[in-house]
Amino acid sequence: MxxxxxxxxxxxxxxxxxxxxxxxxxxxxxxxxxxxxxxxxxxxxxxxxxxxxxxxxxxxxxxxxxxxxxxxxxxxxxxxxxxxxxxxxxxxxxxxxxxxxxxxxxxxxxxxxxxxxxxxxxxxxxxxxxxxxxxxxxxxxxxxxxxxxPGCYPTATLLALAPLLKNKLLNLSTAPIIIDAKSGVSGAGRSLSLATHFCETSNNFTAYQVGGIHRHTPEIEQELSKLAGGKLMIQFTPHLIPIPRGLMVTAYCPLNARQDLKQISQLYTEYYQDSYFVSLNNQERTGVKPVIGTNFCQVSLHLDVRTNYLVVVSAIDNLLKGxxxxxxxxxxxxxxxxxxxxxxxxxxxx
Missing domain, CATH: 3.40.50.720 (NAD(P)-binding Rossmann-like Domain)
Known part of the structure; x- marks a missing residue:
């Protein structure tokens, strides 16, 4: 060729x-x-x-x-x-x-x-x-x-939630899905900015563009709505963490019925069976280090049986898969x- x-x-x-x-x-x-x-x-x-x-x-x-x-x-x-x-x-x-x-x-x-x-x-x-x-x-x-x-935050968010929406497992009528996202400093780009100076970011952890005003919000909502088959809204808050690269999304998802975690995991496995770069991480602790420098996305699933919320954690390298x-x-x-x-x-x- x-x-x-x-x-x-x-x-x-x-x-x-x-x-x-x-x-x-x-x-x-x-x-x-x-x-x-x-x-x-x-x-x-x-x-x-x-x-x-x-x-x-x-x-x-x-x-x-x-x-x-x-x-x-x-x-x-x-x-x-x-x-x-x-x-x-x-x-x-x-x-x-x-x-x-x-x-x-x-x-x-x-x-x-x-x-x-x-x-x-x-x-x-x-x-x-x-x-x-x-x-x-x-x-x-x-x-x-x-x-x-796609953007980095949308990529991690969509990969976290797509199987749930396609299988209609979420209660979308009472409250929005909460997206708690954290990115390394490289996500802000290479141009000089006071907010990304070493002394501002080192030993610090900041939320920014809080209150549903981050520009990735409409992109995420557009693609989630397509997956859900109807318009939906999210509550999205990004954070800056003091590492060069890496991004993690924690999504809090209200389920519409009692579900078994093994069955949900099987749905994710089936949904991504032809997607080499997406895998389930079944470890208790989830971090960004396993994906740094790669095009992979690791997704982990955690069921809170008290609240009937599924907590989905998605990790990517913001400069690569993102x-x-x-x-x-x-x-x-x-x-x-x-x-x-x-x-x-x-x-x-x-």
Whole structure:
């Protein structure tokens, strides 16, 4: 098979750098353009010593030339910056995977409400396929030219809850599902910010955007509502924890009848039987360390028989399954490659 020529726009952010690392080791990919306005014309090794063996240079954006020399382009750009570039690349016959939020929300008005920016054209939003294969999008991704790569919090949340909603096990009429989420500092991106300075985050643990105002809320609710077959709302609170990477969601789910934990576990096993990257963790203690550096999601189930709540804990690496690894997984599907190609690395321990 001829190698896929892949370019990255926004190649010097955390997700962009992870894309470089993954794609450079992918057996079916040849890196083409690494676009960074911050480090243009600088050698990759000068900026990121851990990639010193890769003989590449950051370049400025020349879209026509990039499109001519690329089969697929990954957009690792800030929200509000990607949609217009995606549209132009599609016109130039490139496949596109957008890691921003610009194309994730199906309704443009909802995007404008939450992001305070004009939404992409409706035709572009309609063309974009949500890139979470494990919840029913695998066939659509395989036939797509444009992927809206999911956010990190939505990925962990949706993988935690999809089997419950598809099997209609939840009581959604009395109270919203509570999503308690925690992310490492890299989730905030590489740009300088007082909130992510070492002295602000070390020995600290902060809740932020509390009160249902985090921008991932409508994305999570959109996809959960599709799974449930009707509109639902969540109570979502994110937290920043003092680790570089890793993300955990704890979801508190009211069941609609008394259930047996073994039966629920079997439902999860059946739902994810064809999803290599999702597994059940039956350990009493659940952490993020087993998934750091991997494209895996570990889900653990805990039944509170007093309240009849199922507590679901979902752990991912926010930069991999929550971003760049998932993007490569989607690329594999788009090119009819095995979904796991280039993504089977296990976690580093300790």
């Amino acid at each position: 001829k190698k896929i020529k892949a370019s990255i726009i926004g190649a010097s952010g955390y997700t962009g750098v992870e894309l470089i690392r993954l794609l450079s080791a992918h057996p079916q990919v040849e890196l083409a353009h690494l676009v960074s306005e911050t480090y243009q014309q600088q050698e990759l090794a000068q900026v990121f010593p851990h990639l010193a063996h890769l003989m590449h240079q950051f370049v400025s954006l020349h879209l026509t030339q990039l499109a001519q020399q690329s089969d697929i382009v990954f957009l690792a750009l800030p929200h509000t910056k990607a949609a217009a570039i995606a549209a132009e690349l599609l016109q130039k016959n490139c496949k596109v995977i957008d890691l921003s939020a610009d194309l994730r929300l199906n309704d443009g008005a909802t995007y404008e409400q939450w992001y305070q920016h004009p939404a992409a054209d409706n035709a572009l939003l309609t063309q974009a396929v949500y890139g979470l294969s494990e919840i029913g999008y695998r066939e659509q991704i395989a036939g797509a030219n444009l992927i809206a790569n 971003a760049s690894g998932q993007a490569v997984q989607n690329m594999n599907l788009m090119y009819q490659l095995p979904e796991t190609t280039g993504l089977t690395a296990l976690a580093i321990y300790p």
